[in-house]
Amino acid sequence: MTGVVSARVPLWRDVRVLKWALQLAVVGLVAALLVWLYGNYVENTAEQNIPTDLGFLDNPANFQITGNPLSQNAPVRDALYEGLLNTLRISVVGVVAATLLGTIIGIARLSKNWLVSKLAAVYVEAVRNVPLALFLVAGLLVVVLGVFPTIQEAWDLGGLVIVSNRGVAVPWFDGAGYGLLMFALVGVVTGLAVARWRRSVSDRTGALARSGLWAGGALLLVMTIGWFAFGYSWTLPELDGRRTVGGMRVDPSFFALFFALVIYTASHIAEIVRGSIQAVPRGQGEAADAVALSGFQRMWYVVLPQAFRIAIPPIGNQYLNLIKNSSLGAAIGYYDITLVAQTTVGNGSPAVPVFTLTMLLYISISLVTSVIVNYANRRMALVER
Amino acid sequence: MRGGPLRQPSHAHGRPTARVWLRRNLFRTPLDGVLTVVFGAISIWLLYKTLSFIFVTGRWDIIRVNLRLLMIGRFPEVHVLRIAVTMVALAGWVGLLAGFVRGRQVRSGKVPADDRFTLGRAADIAERLWLPAVVILLLLLLSGTPGPWITAGLGVVAAVAGRLIGPALGRQTFGTVATAALFTALGAVPIVLYFYVVTAVGFDDWGGFMLNIFLAVCSIVLCFPLGVLLALGRRSALPLVRVVATAYIELVRGAPLFVLLLLANVALGFFVPDTLAPSTSTRAIVVFTLFTAAYMAEIIRGGLQSVPRGQFEAAKAVGLSPVRQTGYIVLPQALRNVIPAQIGQLISLFKDTTLAGIAMGLFEMLNVSQAITAQEDFRGQGLIGETLTFTALLFWTVAYTMSRESQRLEKRLGVGVR
Numbered sequence: 033m034t035g036v037v038s039a040r041v042p043l044w045r046d047v048r049v050l051k052w053a054l055q056l057a058v059v060g061l062v063a064a065l066l067v068w069l070y071g072n073y074v075e076n077t078a079e080q081n082i083p084t085d086l087g088f089l090d091n092p093a094n095f096q097i098t099g100n101p102l103s104q105n106a107p108v109r110d111a112l113y114e115g116l117l118n119t120l121r122i123s124v125v126g127v128v129a130a131t132l133l134g135t136i137i138g139i140a141r142l143s144k145n146w147l148v149s150k151l152a153a154v155y156v157e158a159v160r161n162v163p164l165a166l167f168l169v170a171g172l173l174v175v176v177l178g179v180f181p182t183i184q185e186a187w188d189l190g191g192l193v194i195v196s197n198r199g200v201a202v203p204w205f206d207g208a209g210y211g212l213l214m215f216a217l218v219g220v221v222t223g224l225a226v227a228r229w230r231r232s233v234s235d236r237t238g239a240l241a242r243s244g245l246w247a248g249g250a251l252l253l254v255m256t257i258g259w260f261a262f263g264y265s266w267t268l269p270e271l272d273g274r275r276t277v278g279g280m281r282v283d284p285s286f287f288a289l290f291f292a293l294v295i296y297t298a299s300h301i302a303e304i305v306r307g308s309i310q311a312v313p314r315g316q317g318e319a320a321d322a323v324a325l326s327g328f329q330r331m332w333y334v335v336l337p338q339a340f341r342i343a344i345p346p347i348g349n350q351y352l353n354l355i356k357n358s359s360l361g362a363a364i365g366y367y368d369i370t371l372v373a374q375t376t377v378g379n380g381s382p383a384v385p386v387f388t389l390t391m392l393l394y395i396s397i398s399l400v401t402s403v404i405v406n407y408a409n410r411r412m413a414l415v416e417r
Numbered sequence: 418m419r420g421g422p423l424r425q426p427s428h429a430h431g432r433p434t435a436r437v438w439l440r441r442n443l444f445r446t447p448l449d450g451v452l453t454v455v456f457g458a459i460s461i462w463l464l465y466k467t468l469s470f471i472f473v474t475g476r477w478d479i480i481r482v483n484l485r486l487l488m489i490g491r492f493p494e495v496h497v498l499r500i501a502v503t504m505v506a507l508a509g510w511v512g513l514l515a516g517f518v519r520g521r522q523v524r525s526g527k528v529p530a531d532d533r534f535t536l537g538r539a540a541d542i543a544e545r546l547w548l549p550a551v552v553i554l555l556l557l558l559l560s561g562t563p564g565p566w567i568t569a570g571l572g573v574v575a576a577v578a579g580r581l582i583g584p585a586l587g588r589q590t591f592g593t594v595a596t597a598a599l600f601t602a603l604g605a606v607p608i609v610l611y612f613y614v615v616t617a618v619g620f621d622d623w624g625g626f627m628l629n630i631f632l633a634v635c636s637i638v639l640c641f642p643l644g645v646l647l648a649l650g651r652r653s654a655l656p657l658v659r660v661v662a663t664a665y666i667e668l669v670r671g672a673p674l675f676v677l678l679l680l681a682n683v684a685l686g687f688f689v690p691d692t693l694a695p696s697t698s699t700r701a702i703v704v705f706t707l708f709t710a711a712y713m714a715e716i717i718r719g720g721l722q723s724v725p726r727g728q729f730e731a732a733k734a735v736g737l738s739p740v741r742q743t744g745y746i747v748l749p750q751a752l753r754n755v756i757p758a759q760i761g762q763l764i765s766l767f768k769d770t771t772l773a774g775i776a777m778g779l780f781e782m783l784n785v786s787q788a789i790t791a792q793e794d795f796r797g798q799g800l801i802g803e804t805l806t807f808t809a810l811l812f813w814t815v816a817y818t819m820s821r822e823s824q825r826l827e828k829r830l831g832v833g834v835r
Contacts, residue, residue: 055657058650062661069688076687145449146442147456161816162809163768165775165783173787173801356673363675363775370676377683384687387680395671 073384086389088381095375097367099283108376115372116393122286122368123355123397126293130354131347133294134301139331141306152302159299164357167296171288172364183274194269194276200287201269204280205259215258222254223247285366289358297354301347308343309335341412348405352398359394369393470802479800480807483789484559487807490624490780496617500627501568503610509575510606516583523584545822552814620698624780626811632698632781633767636705643706644713645752649743651714652721662714669711674769677704678776701773709766716758720751753830760823764816771812782808 043049077084093111096104102114140152159167177197181187186196194201205212227243234241258264269279282290312335320330362371373390377383433441443453480487489500557565586599623631650662669677681700689695695703724747732742752759774784786804789795 051655055655058655058658058661072689073687144442144445145452145456147453147460151456151460157817158813161764161768161813161820163771163783163812165771166805166809166812169783169787169801170805174805178799178802357675359673359675360772360775362679370673370679373676374679383680383683387676387684390676391672391680394673394676395668398671 077382077384082382084382084385086385088376088385091381093376094379097372098285098365099281100367108381111372111376112369112389112393115367115369118366119355119358119368119370119393119397122289122293122358122361122366126290126297126354126358127351129290129294130297130301130350133298134350135305137298137302138305138309141302142309156299156302159295160303164292164296165360165363167292168288168360168364171291172284175291176284176288183271183276186271186276188271191268194271194279196276197284198275198281199284200282201276201279202282203266203268205264205266211262212255212258212264215255215262216251219251219254219258223251226250283366285361285364288364289361289366292360293354293357296357297350300350300353304343304346304350305339308339311342312338344405344409344412348402348409351405352401355397355401356394470806475803475806476798476800477803477807479789479792479795479803481559481561482794483785483792484556486625486789487782487785487804488556488625489627490785491622492624492627493618493622496614497564499614499617501564503614504568505571505575506606506610508572509579510603512576512579513583513586513603514579516580517586518583519580520584520586545825549814549818552810620696623698625785626782628698628779628781629767629770629812630815632701632705632770632773633763635702636709636766637763639702639706640710640713643710644717645748647710647714648717648721651718666711666714669708670715674704674708675772675776677708678772682777697777697779701770701777701779705766705770705773709762712762713759716755716762717751719758720753720755721747723754724750756830757823757827760819760826764819767816767819768812782811 074084076082089109089112090107092105093102093108094104095111096102097111097114097118100114102110137152137155140148141156143149143152180195180197183196183198186194188194192203224247226249227247230241230243230246233239234243267278269276269281316334316338317330320334325333358368359370361368362374365371367375369390373386377386444450489497492500553569557569560566647662647666650658651666653659653662678701681704682697685700685703686694728746728750729742732746737745770781771783773779774781778784780788786808787801790798790801790804
C-alpha cells in the first residue's frame with residue numbers, strides 16, 4: 033500500500049490504447065493477407081502472360097448458348113448478359129413454383145386427414161435429407177432421358193404440351209420482345225393502385241373490398257389491351273417429324289434444373305410454412321371457427337396471412353438459396369452465368385476476373401432479392417406501438 | 418370441431434375403434450373422402466412402383482460389383498487395413514467419450530444415475546440406431562467379403578467397451594498431470610489416426626462415400642473456430658473488427674458455393690506460391706471451411722443474441738476480464754442454444770460435399786455413381802436409377818439420423834425452456 037495513485041494508466045493497460053491496438057492488428061493482418069494474395073496473383077499472372085483487366089469482355093465468345101440466337105462471334109460481354117438472363121429466368125420460375133408447391137405441402141402436413149399429412153411428411157423427410165446435386169442428376173438422366181419418351185413417341189398432353197426427351201414444348205406467344213413484359217409491369221402497378229382504392233372504398237362505406245379480385249381484373253385488362261395493341265398471338269407446339277414447331281421448347285437441362293430446384297426447395301419451404309402456421313396462436317383458428325368460417329376461409333383469411341408474416345424472412349432465405357443453387361445448372365449444361373463463365377474460361381478468358389465478375393453478379397442478385405424480401409417484411413410486419 | 422358428431426362418443430377415453438378412427442382421420446367430410454381416395458390410389462401406386470423397383474425390376478448387380486468403389490473409391494488395396502483399424506479405433510474412441518460425458522453428467526446430477534441396463538433403455542437405443550444399423554447390415558450383406566464384417570464386429574465391440582470404461586475413467590481421480598495427459602491423449606486420437614491414414618496414402622486416392630464424410634468432418638471441425646471468431650467479431654464493440662467480420666460474412670453468403678469451388682479449382686493456384694499449391698481435396702476442404710464459417714458465424718451470432726444481458730452484466734460485475742466473460746460465461750450458453758442449428762448446418766455441408774465432385778472432379782460418391790454406369794459391363798443399360806437410389810439411400814440415412822439426433826438433443830437441452 034504505497035498510497036500513491038498514479039495519475040496515468042500505463043500505456044499497455046490503457047483500454048483505449050488496447051482497443052485501437054487490437055483493431056489495427058486485425059486490420060493489419062487482413063490487409064497483409066490480401067496484399068500477399070494479390071502480390072502472388074500479379075506475379076503468377078505476369079509469369080504466364082495472363083491479362084488481369086476486363087479487356088476479355090470484348091473478345092468474341094466463340095461458343096453457342098443452347099437455344100439462344102446469339103452469334104458465336106458476339107463478345108463475351110453479351111454472352112455473360114445472356115447467361116445472367118438465364119439465371120434470372122430459372123430463378124423467377126423456380127421461386128414461384130417452389131413457393132406454390134412448398135405452401136401446399138406445408139399445409140398438407142397439418143391436414144387433419146391422416147393420409148395426406150403422412151404423405152406430406154414422407155415427402156419432406158425424404159427430400160430434405162438428400163443432396164440437391166443428386167436430384168439434378170436424377171432430373172436429367174432419370175426423368176428426362178429415362179422416363180420421357182423419344183420424340184417419335186412423344187406424349188401429347190391435350191395438344192397443349194408435348195413431352196419428349198428432347199425437351200418439353202409448351203404454348204407460348206408470338207410477338208415483339210419485351211412489350212408484353214412492360215404491359216405486365218404496368219398492369220401490376222395498376223392492380224396495386226386499384227387494390228388500394230378498393231380498400232379505401234371499403235374503409236369508407238363498409239362494402240366488401242375484394243381487392244384481390246379487382247387487382248387481378250385490372251392486371252388482366254391491361255395485359256389484354258397490350259396483347260391486342262402489340263398484335264400478339266398464341267402458338268401451340270406441334271410435332272413435325274423429329275422436332276416440335278411452334279410454342280416454346282423448354283430445354284431438357286432447364287427442365288431438369290427446374291425439377292431439382294423446385295422439388296428440393298419446396299421441401300424446405302414446406303417446413304417453414306408448417307412451422308409458421310403452428311406459430312399462429314391457436315385462438316385465431318378457433319375464433320375463425322367460432323364465427324363459422326369455412327375451412328378454406330379460415331385458412332385463407334385468418335391463418336395464412338398471419339403465418340406468412342412469420343414466414344417471410346426464412347422463406348426469403350430459401351429464395352436466396354434457390355438463386356445461388358441455380359448455379360448448379362452449369363453441371364448439366366444449362367447456360368446460366370456460371371456455365372457461361374466456365375465455358376469462356378475454357379476458351380481462354382482469364383479465370384480470376386471472370387469468376388470474380390460472376391460472383392459479384394450473384395452477390396448483386398442476392399442483395400437485390402434481400403432488399404425486396406426486407407421491404408415485404410417491413411410492409412407485412414405488425415405495426416406495434 | 419366442425420363437422421364432427423355433436424354428442425360425445427362413448428369411447429372417448431379408450432382407443433377408438435377402427436371405424437371411428439377411419440371416420441375421424443380419413444373420411445371426416447366428403448371432400449376429405451375424395452382426398453383420401455385420390456391420395457390413397459397415388460400412394461399405393463407409388464408404393465407398388467418402389468417395391469417392384471427394389472425387389473423385381475431393379476438390377477442391383479452394378480452396386481454389388483462396385484460397392485468398394487462407391488464406398489472408398491480407388492483407395493489402394495494394401496492400405497485398406499488402415500481404414501479398418503481407424504474405424505475400429507474411432508468407434509472405441511466415440512464410445513469412450515460418450516461414456517465419459519455420461520459419467521460426468523450422472524455425477525453432476527444432470528441425469529438420473531440409473532446405470533442399470535433396463536428394457537426401456539434398450540428399446541430407446543434400438544429406436545435411435547435401427548435405421549443406420551439396417552443400412553450398415555445391408556452394406557455388409559452386399560460386400561460379400563469377411564473384411565467389412567470383421568471391422569464392423571470389432572467396431573461394435575470397441576464402442577461398447579469404450580462406453581463401459583468411459584464412466585469409470587471419469588470417476589477415477591488422478592493427479593493433475595495424469596489427467597492432463599489423459600485428455601491430451603484422448604484429443605490426439607483422431608489426429609493420430611488422421612496421419613496414420615493420410616501419410617500412407619495421401620489425398621489423391623481418396624474417394625467414394627468415405628471422401629464425402631471426410632470432407633464434411635474436416636470442414637466442420639475447421640470452420641468452427643473461424644465461425645466463433647467471426648461471430649464475436651461481428652458483435653464486437655470495435656468498429657474496424659466489426660466491419661471486417663461483417664464484410665466477410667456477407668460477401669461469402671452472397672456467393673454460391675458451386676462458383677466458389679469452381680474458382681478454387683481453376684484459380685486458387687494464382688493466389689499462392691507454387692510450393693504451397695494445394696491438392697484438389699485440400700482445396701475443397703479450404704472452400705467448404707471458409708464458406709461454412711460464414712454461415713456458422715451467423716448461427717453463433719444468433720446464439721450470442723439469445724444470451725440474456727444479465728449474464729454479460731453479471732460476468733462484468735464479478736470482475737472477469739472480457740476474454741473470460743466471453744469464454745466462461747457467454748459462449749458456452751450461446752453455443753448450447755444453437756446446437757440444433759449447427760447440426761443443421763453440418764447436415765447441409767455434408768450434402769454439399771457432392772458439389773466437390775461436380776465442380777472439381779473429385780471422385781466422391783455421386784461422381785462414382787455416375788461413372789460406374791459407363792463401365793463396360795453396365796454401359797447403356799440405363800442403370801443410373803439404381804446407382805442414384807443407392808447413393809441417395811446412404812446420404813439420406815446419415816442426414817436423417819443426424820437430424821433426428823439433433824431433435825432429440827434439442828428436447829434434452831430444453832432450448833427455449835428454462
